[in-house]
Amino acid sequence: MKSWLTVASVAALVTVAACNGGDPAPAPENQAEAAENVAAGAGTPTDIAAVMRARHEHYEEMGDAMKGLGRELKASSPSVETIQRHAALIAGYGPQILTWFPEGSGPEAGETRAKAEIWSDAATFRERAQAFEAVSARFNQTAQTGNLDAIRAGMGELGNACKNCHDRFRAPED
């Protein structure tokens, strides 16, 4: 499982945005280094916190993109461009999700909604992440056609692909 986080995928963890109300994110080079350390089983508490914060930020962006999609599709004249931007962001993160969970970044490491089952039932987690990757790529293709009826029709499948993972692998909010 340690190989989930290869050096090539470390760039995926790099983020510059600060978490809502949290500490400012460390400089990108520090985050890349942090991710490598955690993946190698040599992460300091600071490294692990950086990995967990980057993950949180990416999910928040995906959540905002989903809300943005819903908003546009309800609008009297939806912005296809905005829809396409949200769909592309979500599909861009699809293939990265498996790199966001190096061993050692679970509930044992601090406050997180990531359940221990992500690591104890890694095969199922991988399956659901890969299913999401396929669904989000398909949704993005549909979005890029600009066909609003088809986009609306695809929303349920996209939302279910998020939910399918959350139901099993995300703990409730406290």
Ligand code: HEC
């Ligand atoms: C393969 C599993 C998986 C998929 C697919 C997935 N999520 Fe999540 N999501 C998680 C886990 C696990 C967490 C908790 C992360 C943490 O607390 O470190 C999470 C957290 C979140 C959060 C809360 C942010 C946080 O860190 O507390 C939001 C918002 C979110 N996801 C939105 C989405 C949306 C929207 C989609 C689909 C477009 C999606 N997720 C797809 C597993 C997944």
